[in-house]
Amino acid sequence: MNTRTNLLPFGGENTFLVNLRSLEARKAGDIRLPIYANLNAIRRNPDGDIFNCLDTLYWNARDSALVLGQTYAPPDVLTTLDLTITAFPFVTFFNGFFTQPILVEVPPQLAALQRLPAAGQSPLNIKIEENRLTRVTVTFDLDSSLVRKAETFEYRPKFYVSSVQIF
Amino acid sequence: MNKRNLFYITYSLLVFCVLLFLAIPSCRNVPSDPGRPHPNKRPDTRLSNLPVNDSTGQYIREGRIPEKTLQWIGDDEDGFIIAYRVRWTDSTQIGINTTLWTTILNITSLGEERLDTLILVQGSPASIFGIYNFFATFDPEPRAKAERDRIRDSLATGRPFAVPYHSGVVPGDSVVGASPLNFEAPTKGSFIFASPGPRNKHKFEVKAIDNNNVEDPSPAYTYFWTLPSDTPIVTISIAPTTLSYVLRYPTEKNPGLNFAFGAIDPSTSDIVFSWAVDTLLAPETTLRWSPWSPEPTAVVTALDLRLTQTPRDTHMFHVRARNRWGVVSRIVSLIFLARVPPIDDPSWPRKTLIINDNRVSGSGSVDSNLTRAFYSDIMNSLMRDPLTDTLITAYRIWTVITGANTSSFPPIDTLVHYTHVLLLVEQPLPLIGPEVNQRRIETNRQGILRRYLNVGGNLIYSGTPNIKSAILPYNAWASEIFHVQPPPNENIFPLQNTQPDFVRAIGIEGYQDIRFDTTRFPDSVGIRSIAVNYPIGFGRAISLFDSKRDSVGFENAPLGVRYLGVAIPPARKTFSVVHFAFPLYYALRDDVFLALRKAYVDIQSGD
Numbered sequence A: 001m002n003t004r005t006n007l008l009p010f011g012g013e014n015t016f017l018v019n020l021r022s023l024e025a026r027k028a029g030d031i032r033l034p035i036y037a038n039l040n041a042i043r044r045n046p047d048g049d050i051f052n053c054l055d056t057l058y059w060n061a062r063d064s065a066l067v068l069g070q071t072y073a074p075p076d077v078l079t080t081l082d083l084t085i086t087a088f089p090f091v092t093f094f095n096g097f098f099t100q101p102i103l104v105e106v107p108p109q110l111a112a113l114q115r116l117p118a119a120g121q122s123p124l125n126i127k128i129e130e131n132r133l134t135r136v137t138v139t140f141d142l143d144s145s146l147v148r149k150a151e152t153f154e155y156r157p158k159f160y161v162s163s164v165q166i167f
Numbered sequence B: 001m002n003k004r005n006l007f008y009i010t011y012s013l014l015v016f017c018v019l020l021f022l023a024i025p026s027c028r029n030v031p032s033d034p035g036r037p038h039p040n041k042r043p044d045t046r047l048s049n050l051p052v053n054d055s056t057g058q059y060i061r062e063g064r065i066p067e068k069t070l071q072w073i074g075d076d077e078d079g080f081i082i083a084y085r086v087r088w089t090d091s092t093q094i095g096i097n098t099t100l101w102t103t104i105l106n107i108t109s110l111g112e113e114r115l116d117t118l119i120l121v122q123g124s125p126a127s128i129f130g131i132y133n134f135f136a137t138f139d140p141e142p143r144a145k146a147e148r149d150r151i152r153d154s155l156a157t158g159r160p161f162a163v164p165y166h167s168g169v170v171p172g173d174s175v176v177g178a179s180p181l182n183f184e185a186p187t188k189g190s191f192i193f194a195s196p197g198p199r200n201k202h203k204f205e206v207k208a209i210d211n212n213n214v215e216d217p218s219p220a221y222t223y224f225w226t227l228p229s230d231t232p233i234v235t236i237s238i239a240p241t242t243l244s245y246v247l248r249y250p251t252e253k254n255p256g257l258n259f260a261f262g263a264i265d266p267s268t269s270d271i272v273f274s275w276a277v278d279t280l281l282a283p284e285t286t287l288r289w290s291p292w293s294p295e296p297t298a299v300v301t302a303l304d305l306r307l308t309q310t311p312r313d314t315h316m317f318h319v320r321a322r323n324r325w326g327v328v329s330r331i332v333s334l335i336f337l338a339r340v341p342p343i344d345d346p347s348w349p350r351k352t353l354i355i356n357d358n359r360v361s362g363s364g365s366v367d368s369n370l371t372r373a374f375y376s377d378i379m380n381s382l383m384r385d386p387l388t389d390t391l392i393t394a395y396r397i398w399t400v401i402t403g404a405n406t407s408s409f410p411p412i413d414t415l416v417h418y419t420h421v422l423l424l425v426e427q428p429l430p431l432i433g434p435e436v437n438q439r440r441i442e443t444n445r446q447g448i449l450r451r452y453l454n455v456g457g458n459l460i461y462s463g464t465p466n467i468k469s470a471i472l473p474y475n476a477w478a479s480e481i482f483h484v485q486p487p488p489n490e491n492i493f494p495l496q497n498t499q500p501d502f503v504r505a506i507g508i509e510g511y512q513d514i515r516f517d518t519t520r521f522p523d524s525v526g527i528r529s530i531a532v533n534y535p536i537g538f539g540r541a542i543s544l545f546d547s548k549r550d551s552v553g554f555e556n557a558p559l560g561v562r563y564l565g566v567a568i569p570p571a572r573k574t575f576s577v578v579h580f581a582f583p584l585y586y587a588l589r590d591d592v593f594l595a596l597r598k599a600y601v602d603i604q605s606g607d
Helices: B002-030 B055-062 B128-136 B143-158 B368-384 B432-437 B443-454 B475-482 B589-605
Strands: A015-027 A032-033 A050-052 A076-078 A080-094 A097-105 A113-116 A126-128 A134-138 A146-148 A153-155 A159-166 B044-048 B068-076 B080-090 B096-098 B101-104 B118-123 B174-177 B183-185 B188-194 B200-210 B220-226 B233-238 B257-264 B271-279 B299-300 B315-322 B330-339 B351-356 B396-401 B420-425 B458-463 B502-506 B543-547 B560-561 B576-581
Touching: A050 B420, A076 B200, A080 A134, A080 A159, A113 A159, A126 A134, A126 B368, A134 B220, A159 B233, A159 B502, B068 B080, B068 B200, B080 B128, B101 B128, B118 B128, B118 B443, B174 B271, B174 B368, B188 B200, B200 B299, B233 B330, B257 B271, B257 B315, B257 B330, B351 B368, B368 B420, B368 B589, B420 B589, B443 B475, B458 B589, B475 B576, B576 B589
Parallel strands: A097 A153, B351 B396, B351 B420, B420 B458, B458 B576
Antiparallel strands: A015 A032, A015 A050, A015 A080, A076 A126, A080 A097, A080 A113, A134 A159, A146 A153, B044 B068, B068 B188, B080 B096, B080 B101, B080 B200, B101 B118, B118 B174, B183 B188, B200 B220, B233 B257, B257 B299, B271 B315, B315 B330, B502 B543, B560 B576
């Protein structure tokens, strides 16, 4: 997760909730690898998994400690990540005196599916190696995704894969 | 040899010769070498339904709709039909026009999946069979599904694309998706024939192409007549009725001037509109029409307005409709009044209008000359200050009360010449008397200020003790302009400190503390009835209430609130407001200077 401007800081009682409904990795030939919440899960929560993007304690997205999913995978090269993720229609933040909601406008034609990389970019090169851990960090650019309007925010999601590490 | 044997032999020879004579013609067509290929036979084309060549009957039956559905079919004795070419010729009062040949492939599926959009061939490629063969033999297996989907998507866009041969692109081989409104099948199409006059003659031609790329040399054709359809009737239902200020680029607070219109056409509901804006004196040929669109609304901005001539600010809105058959309606026009505020020009000088709404008589009043001197001194210093010398290039002080029982609040046309307004309402209103109505920021004045803010103005507010009586009605103004919580039930949550308990404003968010100059207090009691203000939305507290007695609910409660507009490219912002929430006139001069300087800088930088 990116750092925010002073307009909507991380931490405290501030919330910006998103609902992750599915996470899949793909490779050439339309082969899909579902990624669930943890290694013991056999499916993802049908109602989705809800995260607070501004939390710094439990989910801790700011420090990239928020785990979207884990899975075992055969050695291969994955080229695409598909996130089906939606934002809640409000943010709440503490203005120094009380917590208040501000509406988030979600364009009606906005698709929930976020495919990484974006169209026109070169495919990801996520190598899965035997007996090794591959960590893919997805950055949710809040500065670009929540655009301030006169009285509300407008939601224009901006996700990208910021790093791929093999341990 | 006896006579009987001779007869039999002669008879047999005779029969043989007769049979030989009959066999020779049928053998004429047998090639001398049966192993060589036959010469190709040309395809044959026929129209399978012919329009009635009877305009009167057509008028009665079809209600003057110049659209025809035609069907055709082709045969090829020694092969199959891979495509058809169609064109037509319109002979009307305007002239004779022949369309180009349109080539449609005789393909209805792709890899065994039915095609929603049929395939037209662009231009004149070297081999139509090559294009046909690519699509007709497309891999039906699941492994090719992604490629099939891409081709189907490309056809659906209606934009030409190169045939995606696996061996690479061949220059000249391109296709485009056919409009489903025109081609239901490779052998069936519906077309609209230009019908401007009372009787319009048309010739429709179609020819088949076989698998050897050979066209039928004699296209099938038919003649028929069409009548012109009715003209749509346009009406304008929504338009500005009073003088409106309009910006060059729409903002959330000023989205432009809305117009709505509609059209009636008995022959079709498929209607598109085009609109334009011009002055009264512009001839029709200079109108800048918008592209045809089914949207029955228009938003006019300052960029659509042309220089006005007399009378001032008068413009004309024009709209026309076109139906499915291409018939354009009469132009309908409407006069409206619109003006572009000077502050919409990004190069407009930064000027401040100080509206002095302070009392000039009575207990605790402040002479307007004293107010003028106090703020002139501060404004002159701000104009010399390096942080604000470009933000305040000029100022003017407008005193609301100019004479006994008279009051004049600056009209909107004055406000829109100033980028900032400093509104001074620094003394409590009396309970009764004519002065109440003269100075109160009531509905009419709130409307003027709102219109000013919605075209991009900025407001700095100094005041007011007992603010809910000075600004009436207050609640909507509090939430929409000041961005503070409207007062709830005062009996339970008092927000206004009626005691002389207010010591100073504790600055936060980069604002300095503001202390009072007790020598300018209106009376020996001091400043009372100052309300705390809890920010809402994008409002931010800029100062805190310092209570002499640390009163619960007031000590360190939010006092002044700032709301900054959002930048809208290019070079626009929605309004900004800095509400100090107490009278600056009674504060120390240097503290007021610093506070106003910070306010101007904040407004300029935005959020």
